[in-house]
Amino acid sequence: MLIPAETAIHRFRRDMTFGRLVKGLFVAAAVAAFVLPLAGIRLDPLMVLPVIACVFLALSVGSIRGSRLTADSPSLIAAGRFEEAEQRIDQALRSFSLFRHVKVVSLHHLALLRHAQRNWNESAVLCRALLGQKLGSMQGIGKPARLMLADALLEMGDVRGAGDAIAALYQQRLSLAEVLKLVAVQIDHQARLGAWPEIFAGVTAKVQLAELMPAAAAARTQALLALAAKKTGREDWSDWLRRRAELLADFQKLAADRPVLWELWERKVEG
């Protein structure tokens, strides 16, 4: 089972509009309960308001089901149980929810799933749809979505788009996990532009951050830093970083993913 990105986005937008409409109706009904008696219509607010509250409560309880469905998706994705995650996300996207965050989080998780499946195009489309929404109190989700979008665009070769996606993040306060992701994406982006001195600037801090990344990201980041060191004439750094990268990942896989890195292992391959 595969949820097409366009279908998910269409469903997401429709449900967001419907949710807004339902909430608007509740507000209108509550206001009307006070205003209509003043206009001479016999209506007891004491009778109407509890009914409105009960209906709201019932719909809220139903909406919590969607929240529960989305809660497990990230751990399922991390464990590589993609089909199960997809089922949960599909159910959450289909279920009715009064709360906007259920829909926003579900779409974000779908983008995350596609990213984990290396389906860069769909991941980027979903992230763009998410970022195109007014997120309001859910602004926090915009940061990982931007980072994911930039990463997906880099994988697709859209260097300019990736730069635009991360530009907005430089002014924002990020969590450590987001900083780590941003550093990895930024170095990858600058490497595509051939901005080697910029990559090597502040190398000590960048290396400290790379040490906190998962093995694959740490290896790629340090390999790109090693190449930047080589290009800027710091052979000592280049050699040290290259050897560290080799201990964290298979260098042939690293260079296959980022062909520019072959320059680090030319001699080894020739040998």
Added chain:
Amino acid sequence: MQSSAFQSAATPADAAPAPFLDVPTLLESSQPRARLGWFWYAGGGFLAVVLGAALLGNSSEIGRRLVELLSAVLMLGLIVGMSVLTVVTVRNHRGEQQEVEAAAELVQLRRWPQAAALLEQILSRPSRTGALRSGALMYLGAVLARYHRFDDAIAVYDHLLEHDLVDPASAHGLRLGRAMAMLREDHLFDADRAIAELRRTTSDAGIDSAGLALVEMYRDVKTGHPAEAAAIFEEKLPALREALGHRVGDAYALAARAYDLMSRPGEAQDSYTKATLLSPLMELHRRYPEVEKLYGRYQAAPAPPEAA
């Protein structure tokens, strides 16, 4: 005056500073506050309002109109009050959550003094939820282990595990930390039992735990079974690298010690070089005192001057 003199004489004994990160005190003080039984108060209040309104409403036409007006105002007040209460509660909860997240980041960045101070502050008052308290206690365990207070760390981990306060994935991490702390404290019998339990749970779940492999390597190095440690290292290196990232340097360091004990200096040197490429020497010595014995006998990997 006399009283004041007495007070100042009594001060040093009374005001002895509380020990830093005192585990029993923090476990006690961080317990979430018991919820007040608002239901019965609210029910009683509601009944009183209904009875009062019925009496007043039946007494006269003015009374009836007054009850209608007051009811509308009360209902509006209730809605506004509940909304304000919800906003304040959510804000306070978010504030505490951000504090725990900040502590987690400080632990990850190895800023131990700042992490310790923040955790002491968080755990010195009742937590809003059990989940936030459990999170803070997990990081407290890591900080205590870093300060070599392994018995205290074990007490924290035991508290979390015995009261079933964490999810299964976190429980696995805590059990690994507890086994490592037991080994550091030479509680070898307990450590062996803890490792056997870990092996059983991972095998039941069909998981190949890199963390467990590292703990077993340390146990074997510590108890003089270097061949077993080297065998684990050679078999599990790809998994260790994948799961531990830079901390695979720990496995290389333990492998170096194992090869050294087996009188295989070539392999010991190779592993020692790789370990020191990935982790600073001081850090490795702090984590595994056994590795310190290799210092001066093997060559550490050279690093650029700014990184050394």
